Amino acid sequence: MFLKDTYINRRNLLKKRLGSGILLFMGNDECGMNYEDNTYHFRQDSTFLYFWGLSYAGLTAIINIDEDKEIIFGDELTIDQIVWMGTQPSLREKSESVGVRETQPHASIKNYLAKAVSKGQKIHYLPPYRAEHKLKLMDWLGVKPSRYEASVPFIREVVNQRNYKTGEEIFEIEKACNITADMHLAAIRETRIGMKEYEVAAIIEGVAYASGGRLSFPTIATINGQTLHNHYHGNTIGEGDMLLIDAGAETEMGYAGDMSSTIPAGKKFSTRQKEIYDIQVASHIAAVGALRPGVLFEDVYNLSAKVICEGMKSLGLMKGDSDEAVQAGAHAMFFQCGLGHMMGLDVHDMENLGEVWVGYDGRAKSPQFGRKSLRLGRKLEPGFVLTIEPGVYFIPELIDLWKSEKRFAGFINYNKLEAYRSFGGIRNEEDFLITETGSRRLGKKIPLTADEVEALR
Ligand code: GLY
Ligand code: MN
Numbered sequence: 001m002f003l004k005d006t007y008i009n010r011r012n013l014l015k016k017r018l019g020s021g022i023l024l025f026m027g028n029d030e031c032g033m034n035y036e037d038n039t040y041h042f043r044q045d046s047t048f049l050y051f052w053g054l055s056y057a058g059l060t061a062i063i064n065i066d067e068d069k070e071i072i073f074g075d076e077l078t079i080d081q082i083v084w085m086g087t088q089p090s091l092r093e094k095s096e097s098v099g100v101r102e103t104q105p106h107a108s109i110k111n112y113l114a115k116a117v118s119k120g121q122k123i124h125y126l127p128p129y130r131a132e133h134k135l136k137l138m139d140w141l142g143v144k145p146s147r148y149e150a151s152v153p154f155i156r157e158v159v160n161q162r163n164y165k166t167g168e169e170i171f172e173i174e175k176a177c178n179i180t181a182d183m184h185l186a187a188i189r190e191t192r193i194g195m196k197e198y199e200v201a202a203i204i205e206g207v208a209y210a211s212g213g214r215l216s217f218p219t220i221a222t223i224n225g226q227t228l229h230n231h232y233h234g235n236t237i238g239e240g241d242m243l244l245i246d247a248g249a250e251t252e253m254g255y256a257g258d259m260s261s262t263i264p265a266g267k268k269f270s271t272r273q274k275e276i277y278d279i280q281v282a283s284h285i286a287a288v289g290a291l292r293p294g295v296l297f298e299d300v301y302n303l304s305a306k307v308i309c310e311g312m313k314s315l316g317l318m319k320g321d322s323d324e325a326v327q328a329g330a331h332a333m334f335f336q337c338g339l340g341h342m343m344g345l346d347v348h349d350m351e352n353l354g355e356v357w358v359g360y361d362g363r364a365k366s367p368q369f370g371r372k373s374l375r376l377g378r379k380l381e382p383g384f385v386l387t388i389e390p391g392v393y394f395i396p397e398l399i400d401l402w403k404s405e406k407r408f409a410g411f412i413n414y415n416k417l418e419a420y421r422s423f424g425g426i427r428n429e430e431d432f433l434i435t436e437t438g439s440r441r442l443g444k445k446i447p448l449t450a451d452e453v454e455a456l457r
Contacts, residue, residue, distance in 0.1 A: 007099055027056075070101075184261050187245050196233070196236055241264075242264055261429075272423070292437065318330070342375070
């Protein structure tokens with residue numbers, strides 16, 4: 001945990017900015033995997049962690065701005081829980097460690113909120129993303145799970161704080177990035193033809209756990225990189241394959257790293273693989289070079305997409321004007337993912353609060369195929385932490401569909417494209433802090449260019 005003043009200051013700022021009402025923070029509970037006592041790894045809600053710092057199940061907190069009160073609702077462990085799970089600090093001790101003086105038993109929250117509602121106080125809550133949150137809202141406030149109305153002012157103020165990373169947060173994120181880099185370096189060095197994808201995943205995840213961390217999201221280690229989020233690990237890595245790795249660590253405090261690499265199964269990329277690989281790297285380098293405060297991230301995306309179009313034109317896979325192709329959306333034959341996303345306590349930071357607020361400052365997102373997957377489009381500001389991860393993917397079903405529709409026939413050479421239908425996919429990803437003058441890569445460098453990758457194989 002950070003020092004208690006960090007949490008006190010964060011809550012004070014929130015109170016000042018929101019001005020009135022009750023802010024409700026729903027912590028997470030334990031969650032049974034295949035029966036109640038066999039639980040998934042406990043992960044506290046990130047907004048709860050940000051404002052209250054406590055990574056324990058079964059807590060709810062409120063800020064009653066109108067009465068200037070902060071209360072943590074929770075229960076002491078029973079003797080049965082202590083017997084099986086060991087002891088913990090008392091609720092009072094936990095609360096005092098983050099500057100909160102008042103605690104109440106968890107059962108009191110329903111009454112507390114009912115009284116507040118009867119006094120005409122507004123209860124602000126964030127979008128629930130777990131069934132337990134929805135059930136609590138139904139029990140406490142009578143809100144039907146399909147009809148909840150999260151508070152936009154509350155969302156906006158949380159986003160307004162969490163989007164700007166402080167020095168102590170950047171230190172934590174950089175720790176996560178360094179572990180993440182070590183996960184990739186180990187896999188890049190140790191992957192061999194004949195290994196199963198799950199053996200590589202085990203190497204990657206072993207590094208995270210051995211560093212005292214965890215995973216910030218489920219590991220991708222796949223020879224089918226054209227499937228953007230491919231979590232299957234059962235294939236054998238064969239001669240001529242490429243392996244796409246997308247993996248990241250989470251520190252004990254909950255901060256994330258997120259990097260991707262693509263490597264040849266053998267010592268070198270084939271000529272054809274290298275041609276496409278170089279296009280992805282050129283797009284990546286162009287995007288990194290454009291990172292600075294004031295630049296619209298959607299423009300950086302347009303630039304990275306244009307570089308991919310130019311590369312595809314040089315191989316005869318595309319034709320026509322690249323700017324026009326990007327505006328029309330033709331680049332999404334190859335580049336269907338976004339360019340990057342905010343990162344912090346969540347790998348896709350605050351995605352549960354809504355990409356439009358986090359990544360677009362309230363501006364509507366484009367519905368265009370490909371561009372709609374861009375999670376971040378807003379003007380960049382110092383303190384933002386984000387990923388850069390353009391990709392080049394050959395998806396047979398997409399090729400067949402667009403070809404049958406003659407979609408973007410003025411930009412895409414479908415006849416040449418046929419030869420690439422089983423090529424696979426390539427992505428590289430690094431993490432950056434936007435500084436006052438530009439950007440800084442976070443964490444150790446992992447190989448990016450084909451030469452850098454091959455030097456470690
Ligand atoms: N690393 C997973 C993602 O960014 O979607
Ligand atoms: Mn990412």
